Amino acid sequence: MKKIFLIVLSFLGTELNAQIDNTMYGLYRILNPTSVQLASMDPLTGVITTIGPANTLSIAINATGAALNPYNMSYTYQDEDSWLSVDLQNGTVLNDVTVTLPNTIGDFNNFRFNTADTSMYGLYSQVVYDPLTGIITGDMRLATCDLTTGAVSIVSPTSIAQSYTMTGSAIDPYLMVYYFESEGKFVGLDLYNGQIYSDPMITLMGNGITFDNFAYSCADTTMYGLIMDNGVKALGKINVSTGVVTQLPTLLDFDNYIMNSGGAIDPANLVYYFQTMDSTGIKLVGLSLLDGSVVSQPVISSNGNYFDMYRIQSECYQAEATRANPASASIQEQDVSVKLYPRPVQEELHIVASSPIEEIEIQQLNGSILYSQMPNETSAHISLSELSPGMFLVKLKTKAGSESYRFVKN
Numbered sequence: 124m125k126k127i128f129l130i131v132l133s134f135l136g137t138e139l140n141a142q143i144d145n146t147m148y149g150l151y152r153i154l155n156p157t158s159v160q161l162a163s164m165d166p167l168t169g170v171i172t173t174i175g176p177a178n179t180l181s182i183a184i185n186a187t188g189a190a191l192n193p194y195n196m197s198y199t200y201q202d203e204d205s206w207l208s209v210d211l212q213n214g215t216v217l218n219d220v221t222v223t224l225p226n227t228i229g230d231f232n233n234f235r236f237n238t239a240d241t242s243m244y245g246l247y248s249q250v251v252y253d254p255l256t257g258i259i260t261g262d263m264r265l266a267t268c269d270l271t272t273g274a275v276s277i278v279s280p281t282s283i284a285q286s287y288t289m290t291g292s293a294i295d296p297y298l299m300v301y302y303f304e305s306e307g308k309f310v311g312l313d314l315y316n317g318q319i320y321s322d323p324m325i326t327l328m329g330n331g332i333t334f335d336n337f338a339y340s341c342a343d344t345t346m347y348g349l350i351m352d353n354g355v356k357a358l359g360k361i362n363v364s365t366g367v368v369t370q371l372p373t374l375l376d377f378d379n380y381i382m383n384s385g386g387a388i389d390p391a392n393l394v395y396y397f398q399t400m401d402s403t404g405i406k407l408v409g410l411s412l413l414d415g416s417v418v419s420q421p422v423i424s425s426n427g428n429y430f431d432m433y434r435i436q437s438e439c440y441q442a443e444a445t446r447a448n449p450a451s452a453s454i455q456e457q458d459v460s461v462k463l464y465p466r467p468v469q470e471e472l473h474i475v476a477s478s479p480i481e482e483i484e485i486q487q488l489n490g491s492i493l494y495s496q497m498p499n500e501t502s503a504h505i506s507l508s509e510l511s512p513g514m515f516l517v518k519l520k521t522k523a524g525s526e527s528y529r530f531v532k533n
């Protein structure tokens with residue numbers, strides 16, 4: 124019998140609702156004098172508002188990715204050798220940890236934050252030299268990085284590609300799949316085991332040569348990107364199973380797109396954003412997900428400054444995995460229902476399960492354990508009156524296995 128988890132839980136409290144919106148955050152890089160600040164931007168007007176003190180963030184930037192964690196209200200990016208986590212509200216540095224790689228000659232790039240499990244995934248690559256044959260090969264694997272310690276851990280048991288194309292990366296948090304492009308293929312990697320989930324050849328229907336700068340939309344579970352042919356010709360969407368790219372109706376004529384910004388999607392207004400540069404300066408272009416038409420294109424910089432690696436706060440917020448871990452099939456098969464209430468938690472969290480609960484842990488989103496007990500009963504009542512407001516995890520262990528759920532404490 125298939126293992127079933129019934130979750131009755133409200134993730135949004137009134138207080139948290141007020142904080143999460145469609146604000147766009149990124150790094151504002153001023154060239155003269157050189158400085159980097161966290162900033163927000165109104166995508167309709169292009170007005171940039173800096174957050175926090177100037178000249179406090181690292182100037183060196185790994186332009187292959189960034190993370191916006193809406194659960195702990197932080198923005199994280201990588202400089203030359205460390206992760207910097209910055210408070211979205213006041214711009215102060217919350218964490219600055221050195222990136223620790225499995226091998227000193229390796230790299231961790233093309234990373235994306237997964238809102239379903241609050242982890243950063245990316246591609247770990249290294250060059251492998253065989254002294255017997257003299258052959259040099261590339262070894263590339265899916266990996267994850269702990270943003271609180273900087274430790275990079277390999278997920279893939281074997282190499283999954285020789286290289287990747289700098290056209291972006293994206294995560295489907297429902298299917299738990301990480302996507303990138305490699306040698307003409309649109310490759311999906313299983314986040315549970317690091318193995319190839321799908322890898323069809325990319326086929327463009329109609330105009331265009333390449334499909335670039337892609338981003339996943341949790342609003343309609345579709346992957347969107349730019350169809351390119353000596354410039355941006357249209358917005359398109361790709362079938363990740365077949366690799367077929369379908370062009371949206373509106374034809375475009377932009378000379379370029381700025382690669383180190385990435386694509387971002389506003390799930391409320393169904394708009395895809397990218398940056399382009401022309402004689403007037405740098406523009407933030409918004410395209411409708413319905414027909415690919417231009418809905419906004421304000422000039423955001425005419426003096427050579429940049430607004431990079433932007434992320435929208437509500438993008439894939441509170442997405443939950445709908446595809447179970449394939450390894451869970453080996454767990455003893457039985458029905459287990461779990462109910463957590465009230466919604467949200469005020470003073471006490473009540474947990475009821477159809478099977479005895481062997482262990483309960485209350486954790487912060489970074490994994491720190493705040494509370495644990497082993498009730499060995501089908502119900503538990505935990506006082507959280509001393510817990511500060513915010514979002515937390517409850518990890519439950521029953522005879523069917525372990526599962527974690529988010530909850531909000533008001």
